[in-house]
Amino acid sequence: MKKIGFDNDLYVQRQRAHILERISRFNGKLYLEFGGKLFDDYHASRVLPGFQPDAKIRLLQSLSPEAEIVFCISAGNIEKTKIRADLGISYEMDLLRQLSDVREMGISVNSVVITQYTGQTAADQFIRKLDARGIRSYIHRPIKGYPSDVDYIVSDQGYGANPYIETTKPLVVVTAPGPGSGKLATCLSQVYHEHRRGVKAGYGKYETFPIWNLPLKHPVNLAYEAATADLADVNMIDPFHLEAYGETTVNYNRDVEIFPVLNAMFQRIYGESPYKSPTDMGVNMAGNCICDNDACVEASCQEIIRRYYDSLRRLLIGACSDAEVDKIEMLMNQVGVTVHDRPVVDAALNREKETGAPAAALQLHDGRIVTGKTSNLLGASAALLLNALKELAEIPHECHVISPEAIEPIQKLKTQYLGSKNPRLHTDEVLIALSVSAATNETAQLALDQLPKLKGCQAHTSVMVGSVDMKQFKKLSIQATFEAKYEKDAAL
Numbered sequence: 406m407k408k409i410g411f412d413n414d415l416y417v418q419r420q421r422a423h424i425l426e427r428i429s430r431f432n433g434k435l436y437l438e439f440g441g442k443l444f445d446d447y448h449a450s451r452v453l454p455g456f457q458p459d460a461k462i463r464l465l466q467s468l469s470p471e472a473e474i475v476f477c478i479s480a481g482n483i484e485k486t487k488i489r490a491d492l493g494i495s496y497e498m499d500l501l502r503q504l505s506d507v508r509e510m511g512i513s514v515n516s517v518v519i520t521q522y523t524g525q526t527a528a529d530q531f532i533r534k535l536d537a538r539g540i541r542s543y544i545h546r547p548i549k550g551y552p553s554d555v556d557y558i559v560s561d562q563g564y565g566a567n568p569y570i571e572t573t574k575p576l577v578v579v580t581a582p583g584p585g586s587g588k589l590a591t592c593l594s595q596v597y598h599e600h601r602r603g604v605k606a607g608y609g610k611y612e613t614f615p616i617w618n619l620p621l622k623h624p625v626n627l628a629y630e631a632a633t634a635d636l637a638d639v640n641m642i643d644p645f646h647l648e649a650y651g652e653t654t655v656n657y658n659r660d661v662e663i664f665p666v667l668n669a670m671f672q673r674i675y676g677e678s679p680y681k682s683p684t685d686m687g688v689n690m691a692g693n694c695i696c697d698n699d700a701c702v703e704a705s706c707q708e709i710i711r712r713y714y715d716s717l718r719r720l721l722i723g724a725c726s727d728a729e730v731d732k733i734e735m736l737m738n739q740v741g742v743t744v745h746d747r748p749v750v751d752a753a754l755n756r757e758k759e760t761g762a763p764a765a766a767l768q769l770h771d772g773r774i775v776t777g778k779t780s781n782l783l784g785a786s787a788a789l790l791l792n793a794l795k796e797l798a799e800i801p802h803e804c805h806v807i808s809p810e811a812i813e814p815i816q817k818l819k820t821q822y823l824g825s826k827n828p829r830l831h832t833d834e835v836l837i838a839l840s841v842s843a844a845t846n847e848t849a850q851l852a853l854d855q856l857p858k859l860k861g862c863q864a865h866t867s868v869m870v871g872s873v874d875m876k877q878f879k880k881l882s883i884q885a886t887f888e889a890k891y892e893k894d895a896a897l
Contacts, residue, residue, distance in 0.1 A: 407454060407770055407861060408454060408697060408699075408700035408703070408704075409454055409455040409696070409697065409700065410453060410454045410455055410695060410696060410697040410698070410699070410700030410701040410704065411453040411454060411455035411456045411691075411694055411695055411696060411697075411701065412455060412694045412695075412696045413455055413456055413457045413460055413694075415694045415696075416456070416460060416690060416691060416694040417460060417463060417464050417467065419690045419693060419694060420464050420688070420689075420690045421464060421467050421468060423688050423690050424437065424468065424576065424609075424611075424688055425468075425471070427607065427609050427688055428471070428575050428576055428607075430607060430679075431605065431606055431607025431679075432604070432605050432606075432607075433575045434575055434577075434599065434604055434605075434606040434607065435575065435576055435577070435606065435607045435608070435609055436577045436579060436592040436595050436596060436606060436607065436608050436609070437576060437577065437578050437579065437592075437608075437609045437610070437611055437688070438579050438588045438589055438592050438608070438609070438610045438611065439461075439578050439579060439580035439588070439611050440584075440588070440610065440611060440612035440613075441461070441612055441613050441614070442461070443461055443462055443465075443503055443507075443580050444458075444459060444461075444462055444503060444506065445458050445459070445491070445492070446458050446459075446460065446461060446613070447491065448614075448628075448629075448632055448708070449613050449614070449691075451704060451707075451708050451884070452624075452625050452628045452629075452701065452704050452705040452708050453625065453691065453695070453701055453704070454700055454701065454704045455696070456691075461613075462506075462507070462510065462512075465507075465512055465578060466510050466511065466512060468576060469510075469511055469512045469513070471574055471575045471576045472512065472513065472574055472575075472576040472577075472578055473512075473513040473514070473515045473572060473573065473574045473576070473577055473578070474507060474512060474513065474514050474515060474577075474578045474579075474580060475515045475516055475517075475518060475570060475572075475577060475578070475579045475580075475591065476500055476503070476504065476514070476516070476517045476518070476580060476581060476582075477517070477518045477520055477579060477580070477581040477586045477587045477588050477591050478496055478497065478500050478517065478518075478519060478520070478531075478581060478582060478586050478587075479496075479519075479520050479521045479585060479586050479587055480519050480520065480521050480522040480523065480525040480527075480528035481521050481525070482496045482497075482583070482585065482586065483496065483497050483519075483525065483527045483528045483531050484525040484526075484527040484528065486527075487583065489582060489583055496581075496582040496583055496586070497531055499582040499583075500517070500581075500582045501534070501538075503580075503582065504517075504538070504540065513574065514540065515541070515570065515571075515572055515577070516540065516541035516542060516543055516570055517535055517540055517541070517542045517543075518542070518543045518544075518545055518570070518587065518591050519531070519532060519542060519543070519544050519545065520545045520586060520587030520590065520591065521545070521546075521547055521587060522544045522545065522546050523546065523547065532544075543567075543568050543570055544568070545567045545568075545587065545590065545591065545594065546566070546567075548563045548564070548566075548590070549563075551563075551590065552590075552663065552666050553666060555666065555669045555670055555673060556673075558670065559597060559670050559673040559674060564593065564594040564597035564598070565597065565598070565601070567594045567598075569595070569598040570591075570595060570598075572595075577595070579591050579592050584636065589663075589667075592608050593608065593667075593670060593674075596608050596674055597674055600674050600675070605675065607679065608671075608686070609686060609687070609688050610660075610683075610686045610687050610688070611687070611688050611689060612687065612689060613689060613691055614626065614629035614632075615629050615630075615640045615655045615656065615657055616655065616689065616691050616692040617643075617654045617655050617656060617684050617687060617689065617692065618654065618655075618692040618693070619655065619692050620655070621640055621641070621642060621653075621655050622739060623702075623705075624701070624702045624705035624706050624709070624740045625701055625702070625705045626640050626655055627640075627705065627709060627736050627739060627740055628705040628706075628708045628709050628712070629657075630732075630736055631708065631709045631712040631713070631732075631733050631736050632708075632712060634712070634716065634729045634732045634733050635725060635729055638657050638658060638659065639657065639658050640655055640656070640657050640658075641655070641656065641657065641658055641661055642654070642655065642656075643655065643656040643661060643682050643683055643684045644661065645661070645664055645681060645682035645683065645684075646681070646682035646683070646684040646685065649681035649682055650681070650682075654682075654684040656682075656683045656684055656687075660683040660686075661683055664682065664683045667683075667686075668680070705740070706740050706742045706746065707746075707747065707863075709733065709736050709737055709740060709742065710737065710742060710744060710746065710747045710886075711747075711884060711886050712733050713730070713733045713734060713737055713744070714744070714865075714886035714887065714888075714889070715886070716729050716730045716733050717730060717889035718869065718887055718889050720889065721869065721889045721890075721891075747863070747865065747886070748768055748774060748863070749766040749767060749768050749774065749863050749864055749865035749886075750766075750865050750886070752766035752768075752774045752776055752865070753765055753766040753776065753865045753866060753867045753888075754867055754888075756776040756777075756778060756867070757778075757867040760778045760779075762778050762779040762780075762785070763778070763779045763784075763785045763866070763867050763868045763892050764776060764777065764778045764779070764785050764866070764867045765777050765778075765785040765786050765788070765789040765864060765865065765866040765867065766789070766864065766865050767789055767793050767859075767862055767863065767864040767883070768862060768863045768864075769793065769796070769797065769858075769862060770858070770861070770862065773796065775789065775792050775793045775796050776789065776792065777789030777790070777791070777792045777793075779829065780829070781828075781829070782809060782812050782816070782829060782830065783812075783829055783830050783835060784827075784829045784830065784831055784832075784870075784874065785866060785867070785868075785870075786831070786832050786866060786870055786874040786877075786878070787829070787830050787831055787832045787834070787835040787874075789864065789866075790832055790835060790836070790859075790881075791806065791807070791835060791839070791852070793855075793859060793862075794806075794839075794852040794853070794855045794856065794859075795852055797852075797855035797858050798848075798851045798852045798854070798855050800848060800851065800852060804848065806839060806842060806846065806848055806849040806852045807835070807838050807839055807842050807849065808842070811838055811841070811842060812830060812838060815830060815834060815838060816828040816829075816830070819834075831871065831873045831874055831877070832873070832874045832877040832878070833873055833877050836856075836877075839852060839853055840853060856881065859881050859882070859883055860881065860882040860883070861882060861883075861884065862883050862884070863883075863884050863885075864878065864883050864884070864885040864886070865885065865886050865887070865888075866885070866886075866887045866888065867888050868887070868888055868890055868891060868892045869887050869888065869889065869890060869891050869892070870887055875887075
């Protein structure tokens with residue numbers, strides 16, 4: 406069984422109380438920069454077992470009487486059709502998705518800010534989409550000298566030139582589909598405008614990682630470095646907090662580097678800075694809700710290995726650099742693990758050696774490992790799924806839940822009519838075939854009923870798989886890794 410290392414209910418409770426306390430510190434008006442993922446925070450759920458992927462949005466739902474949301478998106482990211490890697494959709498589509506979901510949950514959406522706008526046609530089209538949905542939008546243009554020229558930025562020609570966003574609630578959550586969307590600038594622009602109107606509004610930051618009250622080299626924090634290796638982020642001791650309080654806390658390089666500038670901005674707006682360090686600005690309570698440190702350490706080490714394999718995969722297709730792979734390998738060395746600490750790796754590779762064909766392995770929640778190999782009928786991933794479902798249903802291996810006679814017509818369709826060169830069934834095709842068989846075969850239905858039990862299982866394949874199989878693993882919430890070699894290149 407999966408170990409629980411994080412108390413999600415306690416987290417929502419403490420986080421809510423802490424945010425409300427921060428609002429009270431600033432006379433009932435707080436602009437809260439909301440970093441990370443508003444929905445579907447699967448990284449947090451993997452490294453903090455027990456953390457629910459929707460914890461943040463549930464937190465906001467509990468704060469809904471006091472809260473409204475402002476979304477930010479960079480005009481440049483719209484123009485470049487920047488993709489959210491974990492979901493495979495553009496920032497633009499993700500923002501529209503989040504808008505719809507937030508509204509359905511009863512949380513007030515104030516508006517969308519198009520940042521870094523310089524007349525991009527794609528941004529104009531997006532604004533028209535927002536208008537059609539009845540969503541207010543604002544345009545923020547680049548500010549000369551941002552972020553270093555504080556005198557100009559904190560003036561009527563800088564932040565003052567941005568339109569003021571009319572807000573009505575004590576908590577204004579400023580969020581975005583990804584980094585580089587202009588959340589910070591939007592928050593501080595509003596704080597400046599509020600000051601001009603005689604309101605001493607506050608600013609705070611909500612980031613789950615790195616966790617400020619865990620050690621710098623704690624695997625949970627190192628797993629965050631692995632997750633952001635492509636951004637060249639590094640965790641570091643907050644020197645400002647250490648100097649001010651004599652207390653060691655963890656932050657990350659970008660916040661530490663920008664803090665002197667932020668501090669100067671606060672001093673210009675407030676007359677004095679309300680914060681002595683980047684850690685002071687944060688409101689994250691995740692570190693106070695870990696209930697089993699060993700479980701979180703183990704989960705984080707496994708996450709770093711998965712990130713390593715993903716970096717190798719992306720290196721193979723030209724989507725990342727050697728430096729990114731090297732960094733994650735260094736992180737693996739720091740936590741003292743190798744790929745062999747992921748049990749499904751050796752199981753898949755050994756199966757490949759035994760059979761002379763590409764293979765795959767999956768670890769069930771009780772620790773049992775199931776394997777599958779490539780055959781004339783099925784690819785290794787498809788065979789693996791069938792074998793895992795049969796194992797869970799206690800169906801003898803020799804029992805066919807899908808008859809070969811049912812598979813052959815699908816193969817004929819693929820090769821003779823759809824132009825595929827590979828006759829073997831992919832994972833989606835074998836699940837469809839299993840579903841069809843289940844209509845007349847009770848054993849097939851029994852196997853199909855086991856699908857939910859695969860959620861959260863670990864898997865590994867001895868070769869790269871196609872996009873279809875990769876997406877199917879994600880849909881089934883199987884945490885899969887892949888050897889960075891193509892089947893045709895494999896030395897079998």
